[in-house]
Amino acid sequence: MTTTSTDGRSLAGLAALLADRTRASFCLALLDGRAWTAGELARAAGVAPSTASDHLTRLVHGGLLVEERQGRHRYVRLAGPSVAQLIEDLAGHVPAPPVPARTLRAASAGAALAYARTCYDHLAGRLGVLVHDALLDRGVLDRTGGLALTPAGVAWLAGIGVPVEPLRTGRRPLVRDCLDWTERRPHLAGALGAALCARFLDLGWVVRGTGRAIRLTPAGGPALAATLGLAPAALAPPPSRDTGPARA
Amino acid sequence: MTTTSTDGRSLAGLAALLADRTRASFCLALLDGRAWTAGELARAAGVAPSTASDHLTRLVHGGLLVEERQGRHRYVRLAGPSVAQLIEDLAGHVPAPPVPARTLRAASAGAALAYARTCYDHLAGRLGVLVHDALLDRGVLDRTGGLALTPAGVAWLAGIGVPVEPLRTGRRPLVRDCLDWTERRPHLAGALGAALCARFLDLGWVVRGTGRAIRLTPAGGPALAATLGLAPAALAPPPSRDTGPARA
DNA sequence: CGGACGGGTCGGCCGGCGCCGAACCGTGCC
DNA sequence: GGCACGGTTCGGCGCCGGCCGACCCGTCCG
Numbered sequence: 001m002t003t004t005s006t007d008g009r010s011l012a013g014l015a016a017l018l019a020d021r022t023r024a025s026f027c028l029a030l031l032d033g034r035a036w037t038a039g040e041l042a043r044a045a046g047v048a049p050s051t052a053s054d055h056l057t058r059l060v061h062g063g064l065l066v067e068e069r070q071g072r073h074r075y076v077r078l079a080g081p082s083v084a085q086l087i088e089d090l091a092g093h094v095p096a097p098p099v100p101a102r103t104l105r106a107a108s109a110g111a112a113l114a115y116a117r118t119c120y121d122h123l124a125g126r127l128g129v130l131v132h133d134a135l136l137d138r139g140v141l142d143r144t145g146g147l148a149l150t151p152a153g154v155a156w157l158a159g160i161g162v163p164v165e166p167l168r169t170g171r172r173p174l175v176r177d178c179l180d181w182t183e184r185r186p187h188l189a190g191a192l193g194a195a196l197c198a199r200f201l202d203l204g205w206v207v208r209g210t211g212r213a214i215r216l217t218p219a220g221g222p223a224l225a226a227t228l229g230l231a232p233a234a235l236a237p238p239p240s241r242d243t244g245p246a247r248a
Numbered sequence: 249m250t251t252t253s254t255d256g257r258s259l260a261g262l263a264a265l266l267a268d269r270t271r272a273s274f275c276l277a278l279l280d281g282r283a284w285t286a287g288e289l290a291r292a293a294g295v296a297p298s299t300a301s302d303h304l305t306r307l308v309h310g311g312l313l314v315e316e317r318q319g320r321h322r323y324v325r326l327a328g329p330s331v332a333q334l335i336e337d338l339a340g341h342v343p344a345p346p347v348p349a350r351t352l353r354a355a356s357a358g359a360a361l362a363y364a365r366t367c368y369d370h371l372a373g374r375l376g377v378l379v380h381d382a383l384l385d386r387g388v389l390d391r392t393g394g395l396a397l398t399p400a401g402v403a404w405l406a407g408i409g410v411p412v413e414p415l416r417t418g419r420r421p422l423v424r425d426c427l428d429w430t431e432r433r434p435h436l437a438g439a440l441g442a443a444l445c446a447r448f449l450d451l452g453w454v455v456r457g458t459g460r461a462i463r464l465t466p467a468g469g470p471a472l473a474a475t476l477g478l479a480p481a482a483l484a485p486p487p488s489r490d491t492g493p494a495r496a
Numbered sequence: 497c498g499g500a501c502g503g504g505t506c507g508g509c510c511g512g513c514g515c516c517g518a519a520c521c522g523t524g525c526c
Numbered sequence: 527g528g529c530a531c532g533g534t535t536c537g538g539c540g541c542c543g544g545c546c547g548a549c550c551c552g553t554c555c556g
Binding site: 047051 | 516
Binding site: 012015016019062083091142146150176 | 264266267273275276293311312330331334335337341392393397423425
């Protein structure tokens with residue numbers, strides 16, 4: 001407003017909220033779209049409850065988080081999909097580390113996340129990209145002039161129990177690209193991306209694992225493959241059984 | 249890619265680049281899409297050249313800026329459209345200031361920017377939103393399933409000297425919404441938004457003013473109105489009082 | 497060839513902020 | 527009622543980083 005709509009000070013102030021290791025880890029944890037208590041976040045980040053409390057107050061005050069108090073608990077979650085997108089975009093600009101370096105133990109956990117996870121409220125990882133690509137192949141989505149849902153796609157979605165009309169309300173885009181961290185290719189976000197993920201969970205085709213991880217159920221694999229017109233093998237999970245966490 | 253896609257530390261490190269008033273103002277200045285010299289940015293931000301030099305080194309190192317050295321000058325610009333989008337998105341999340349408060353002098357400069365300006369490399373401000381709306385009205389763009397360019401739109405664009413096919417290269421989205429700071433409504437970004445802005449400049453319909461400001465030329469007003477199917481009065485610039493400069 | 501100028505480096509000052517522990521408050525449970 | 531527990535506030539410590547001035551380097555120009 002002073003000079004050009006937004007001045008450096010206010011922009012810096014907002015960025016400063018994310019410029020702290022602890023607050024940043026809070027936001028990344030909250031990317032799963034769920035509400036966390038202050039204590040959970042404190043433990044996850046490895047800081048004292050008092051420290052976490054202070055950070056949360058700032059994040060809420062800055063508009064990035066909203067809180068909901070229940071009894072003696074303070075639940076916080078991201079203020080909305082646009083904040084989630086902001087964090088995602090920011091994370092996407094982190095320069096690639098010089099050394100991929102991962103421990104054996106972290107590798108298996110990382111592989112599970114690379115296969116399938118939630119990205120705020122929609123599917124991501126290899127599975128998310130596969131779904132995205134299949135929707136394009138089937139003509140549900142079209143990319144000739146920007147990403148868009150086709151009329152045929154509306155009917156197809158209704159067939160699997162995802163009515164589109166209710167999704168058009170609000171200012172959230174119906175479909176949106178979201179660059180996948182691990183695949184470096186786009187997967188489907190937006191209101192439809194969220195609705196599709198929720199539907200798959202409802203149908204029991206996928207279930208939530210630890211953290212943001214998503215697992216394909218035994219029944220879900222063939223069902224999803226059939227619905228998307230894919231060979232069942234195309235949805236094969238990572239190397240081996242995803243359970244079987246390293247000896248720990 | 250690292251452990252869990254992105255950890256708090258690296259995200260915080262990236263955000264820290266934008267969490268400084270001086271660096272943030274650099275980035276905002278560079279949103280005009282042009283390359284600035286280190287000295288220009290230093291003067292614009294009101295810091296010593298040595299200070300600016302240090303900041304620029306960090307921004308380049310962090311991947312947000314790219315530099316180009318010519319003789320004794322160091323030119324820097326944003327590393328790409330995605331960085332511009334990131335800054336825009338971040339700026340869009342700045343909580344509304346308690347007091348709009350602008351001085352009389354700043355008001356006139358602000359009014360010019362509110363009317364028309366560049367947003368990295370595409371049109372923004374009231375003019376940008378008008379163009380965006382007109383393209384939807386004419387059926388060049390379609391929003392029934394996400395923002396998309398229509399087949400009819402491709403032909404229409406060819407008619408005004410904007411071939412679409414070359415724009416499909418690269419990973420930049422063809423069309424994309426960009427929330428306008430002043431209008432609080434979307435204008436057109438993406439490769440097409442940039443191409444359209446460049447074409448209007450080429451045709452002499454609009455010219456660059458000071459900074460990011462854009463002015464409609466005497467010839468450009470009627471030409472643009474005719475092309476977009478608008479009444480010439482609809483494009484009236486701010487000086488000649490339009491219907492309500494802003495909110496009262 | 498020498499001076500002017502853009503820019504980079506170094507050293508030092510100083511303010512801001514992230515952290516914790518201790519004390520306090522309210523909730524919920526036994 | 528009493529205790530455990532989640533969360534908050536406060537004071538204080540320590541460090542990181544933003545800033546400048548002074549000095550140095552390279553380019554451009556007369």
